[in-house]
Amino acid sequence: MKHTKLWYLKKFNLLETFSAEEMISLKDVLIDNVVKKKQPIYLAGDPDENLYFLKEGRVKISRIDESGKEFTIILLEPGEIFGELGLFDDSPRETAAIALEDSIICMMKRRDFEKYAINKPELSFKLNKLMGLRLRQIESRIEELLFRDVPSRLARLLLRLFEQHPRETTNGTRINIKLSQQEIANLVGATREMTSMVLNSFKRSGLIRIESKYIYLIDRKELEKIAR
Amino acid sequence: MKHTKLWYLKKFNLLETFSAEEMISLKDVLIDNVVKKKQPIYLAGDPDENLYFLKEGRVKISRIDESGKEFTIILLEPGEIFGELGLFDDSPRETAAIALEDSIICMMKRRDFEKYAINKPELSFKLNKLMGLRLRQIESRIEELLFRDVPSRLARLLLRLFEQHPRETTNGTRINIKLSQQEIANLVGATREMTSMVLNSFKRSGLIRIESKYIYLIDRKELEKIAR
DNA sequence: CTACTTTTGTAATCCATTTTACAGAATTTC
DNA sequence: GAAATTCTGTAAAATGGATTACAAAAGTAG
Numbered sequence: 001m002k003h004t005k006l007w008y009l010k011k012f013n014l015l016e017t018f019s020a021e022e023m024i025s026l027k028d029v030l031i032d033n034v035v036k037k038k039q040p041i042y043l044a045g046d047p048d049e050n051l052y053f054l055k056e057g058r059v060k061i062s063r064i065d066e067s068g069k070e071f072t073i074i075l076l077e078p079g080e081i082f083g084e085l086g087l088f089d090d091s092p093r094e095t096a097a098i099a100l101e102d103s104i105i106c107m108m109k110r111r112d113f114e115k116y117a118i119n120k121p122e123l124s125f126k127l128n129k130l131m132g133l134r135l136r137q138i139e140s141r142i143e144e145l146l147f148r149d150v151p152s153r154l155a156r157l158l159l160r161l162f163e164q165h166p167r168e169t170t171n172g173t174r175i176n177i178k179l180s181q182q183e184i185a186n187l188v189g190a191t192r193e194m195t196s197m198v199l200n201s202f203k204r205s206g207l208i209r210i211e212s213k214y215i216y217l218i219d220r221k222e223l224e225k226i227a228r
Numbered sequence: 229m230k231h232t233k234l235w236y237l238k239k240f241n242l243l244e245t246f247s248a249e250e251m252i253s254l255k256d257v258l259i260d261n262v263v264k265k266k267q268p269i270y271l272a273g274d275p276d277e278n279l280y281f282l283k284e285g286r287v288k289i290s291r292i293d294e295s296g297k298e299f300t301i302i303l304l305e306p307g308e309i310f311g312e313l314g315l316f317d318d319s320p321r322e323t324a325a326i327a328l329e330d331s332i333i334c335m336m337k338r339r340d341f342e343k344y345a346i347n348k349p350e351l352s353f354k355l356n357k358l359m360g361l362r363l364r365q366i367e368s369r370i371e372e373l374l375f376r377d378v379p380s381r382l383a384r385l386l387l388r389l390f391e392q393h394p395r396e397t398t399n400g401t402r403i404n405i406k407l408s409q410q411e412i413a414n415l416v417g418a419t420r421e422m423t424s425m426v427l428n429s430f431k432r433s434g435l436i437r438i439e440s441k442y443i444y445l446i447d448r449k450e451l452e453k454i455a456r
Numbered sequence: 457c458t459a460c461t462t463t464t465g466t467a468a469t470c471c472a473t474t475t476t477a478c479a480g481a482a483t484t485t486c
Numbered sequence: 487g488a489a490a491t492t493c494t495g496t497a498a499a500a501t502g503g504a505t506t507a508c509a510a511a512a513g514t515a516g
Contacts, residue, residue, distance in 0.1 A: 063371045071374050073367060086360010094364055117349065124352035125345075131359040132314010136322055138366050139291060139301060145373055146417050147293045149472070180493065189374050191474060196495060212482095377502070408463065419504060424465060440512095 033105045035059075041097040041105055042083070048093050050107045052083045057103020058165075058177050061095050062186065072186040073138065075100070075177065077165055083107075085131050100177060145189050148228070151198050153188045155227035158208065162217050171216060178213040202226075261333045263287075269325040269333055270311070276321045278335045280311045285331020286393075286405050289323050290414065300414040301366065303328070303405065305393055311335075313359050328405060373417050376456070379426050381416040383455035386436065390445050399444060406441040430454075 032055070035041055041052060044064060059076045073095065076082055084093055099105075117123045144153050158175070167176035179187075185195040202208050207223050209216040217223070260283070263269055269280060272292060287304045301323065304310055312321055327333075345351045372381050386403070395404035407415075413423040430436050435451050437444040445451070 063367060065371060065375050067375075069375055071371060073370075084360060084364070086357050086363065094367065114353075117353070119349075121346045121349060121352060124349060124356065125342075127356060128352060128359065129314050131356065131363060132312060135314065135359060135363055135366070136312070138363065138370065139322065142301075142366065142370055142373065142417075143291045143293060143299060145370065146299050147295075147297055181495095182493080189370075192494085193475085193496085194473060197497095200495075410463080420464085421466085421505085422503060424463095428465075 031107050033107055035099040035103045035105055037099055037102050039099050041099065042093055043096045044092070044094055046093050048084050048091060049110055050083055051081060051085075051110055051113050052097070053106040053108075054078050054080050054082065055104040055106050057105075058100040059097055059103055059105070060100055060183070061097050063095055070186045071189055072183065073141075074134070075161070075165070075187070081127075081130070085127060085134070100179075100183070150188060150190045150194050151201075151226055152228050153190070154184070154195065154198050154202070155207075155223045157184070157188050158202075158215065158217075159220070159223055159227055161215075162220075169216075171211075172209075172218070174214045174216045176214075179215070180213065259335050261335055263327040263331045263333055265327055265330050267327050269327065270321055271324045272320075272322055274321050276312055276319060277338055278311055279309065279313075279338055279341050280325070281334040281336075282306050282308050282310065283332040283334050285333075286328040287325055287331055287333070288328055288411070289325050291323055298414045299417055300411065301369075302362070303389075303393070303415070309355075309358065313355060313362070328407075328411070378416060378418045378422050379429070379454055380456050381418070382412070382423065382426050382430070383435075383451045385412070385416050386430075386443065386445075387448070387451055387455055389443075390448075397444075399439075400437075400446070402442045402444045404442075407443070408441070 035057070041059065042050075054076050056078050059082065060072045061074050061076065061082060062070050062072045064070045082097060084095065117127075144156060148156070161175040161177070162173060165176045167174050181195050181199065182192045184199070185192045188195065190198075199208075199210075202223075203210065205219075205222065207219045207226075209218055263285070269287065270278075282304050284306050287310065288300045289302050289304065289310060290298050290300045292298045310325060312323065345355070372384060376384070389403040389405070390401060393404045395402050409423050409427065410420050412427070413420045416423065418426075427436075427438075430451075431438065433447075433450065435447045435454075437446055
């Protein structure tokens with residue numbers, strides 16, 4: 001965790017790459033879209049034609065196996081780009097993107113993006129960097145899955161979420177997404193039951209507090225100890 | 229496994245992107261290097277300055293945790309590019325690249341590559357595509373780790389290796405890399421002991437045959453069944 | 457060819473996590 | 487605001503795989 005805080009989030013708002021005029025010309029290819037909570041933006045198996053920008057709300061990217069088991073690869077916050085980033089690949093998607101809250105998604109045909117990218121090496125570079133980052137993130141997740149137990153993984157997840165989706169309130173810092181235990185379980189790669197147990201043990205030890213599905217940070221030090 | 233055989237391997241030989249003249253001018257920035265079996269090309273923590281092309285031999289890319297446990301992310305064959313592909317990122321490496329055989333590596337400063345990429349959107353595109361592919365591959369590995377048991381994972385690994393590193397001999401198809409059980413274990417995310425047991429059960433059931441560390445395919449159908 | 461090192465086979469024990477199975481709480485819907 | 491649904495807490499039983507612990511085999515070096 002070299003790049004703390006919002007480093008990776010803020011750095012990669014790809015739309016920033018475009019100038020004011022370009023943004024105007026982009027309007028024709030960009031289409032805004034409202035997606036209701038729990039609705040999919042795309043599912044595994046869909047053809048892979050668009051790129052998306054999350055303007056408002058929260059979206060999760062998940063892999064779901066035949067039996068319905070789900071693993072959530074990443075939670076996105078506004079400003080982030082998604083939609084299998086390996087450009088110009090016509091194979092169907094292997095992930096699903098699902099809105100966790102009512103969200104506004106802005107979408108663009110891959111081909112159109114490609115046109116812009118040709119004249120804007122900067123754009124390709126940014127995308128490259130972003131993908132490199134995602135690659136690393138996901139490699140870390142594998143390492144966690146293999147070498148850490150559930151309490152450690154959960155502590156790590158919470159710390160990550162406190163960094164990536166923080167919200168300072170009068171009652172302390174909280175993760176600014178309402179997550180069910182099932183969603184959390186999908187993020188750490190454990191069962192809902194196990195997640196419940198560990199989460200409650202964290203509560204009892206005074207590491208966190210949960211109020212109407214918002215998780216508040218109480219004792220970062222101790223959480224970090226468990227994260228190892 | 230949509231893209232069978234050598235699809236992803238052959239498609240992405242980045243050096244192909246360059247014309248004959250360019251290759252000549254590239255000679256100044258490309259440096260050949262011989263690496264002995266078991267020697268690292270780079271280790272986690274190293275500054276991240278070069279890109280590499282594997283010309284001859286085999287290289288594995290691994291994550292190794294503090295206690296020395298290793299997980300091998302990918303095995304590379306000649307023609308493949310490696311070295312954290314998120315260009316222009318100066319953070320230190322998180323993976324290690326280690327030669328599995330005596331290998332010839334061709335290396336290039338990131339900055340130099342960058343210079344070429346600016347005038348060659350095609351190059352960035354290819355790299356993008358490659359990274360997208362690696363991203364997917366690694367996401368599949370996560371899914372496997374979470375949802376499949378060791379026999380299934382091992383069967384899948386073998387099938388993958390028979391596709392990616394095949395060698396037809398008079399005694400049948402074999403995986404053309406000598407892998408110890410430990411290496412295999414690192415690839416499936418299991419212990420050496422477990423890997424030994426399962427590998428032997430595969431032998432006993434007549435799915436594979438092992439001769440001086442080369443694994444030969446006998447019964448693909450049955451292997452696929454176990455892979456589920 | 458012999459000694460040394462690395463790799464392999466196997467099996468008993470242990471343990472973290474899943475599975476199964478409910479009951480109670482909280483939310484959403486009508 | 488009652489009924490239906492979806493979430494949460496907990497705990498006993500089952501289990502897949504890690505750990506531990508050696509001995510045997512294979513490979514390598516002197």
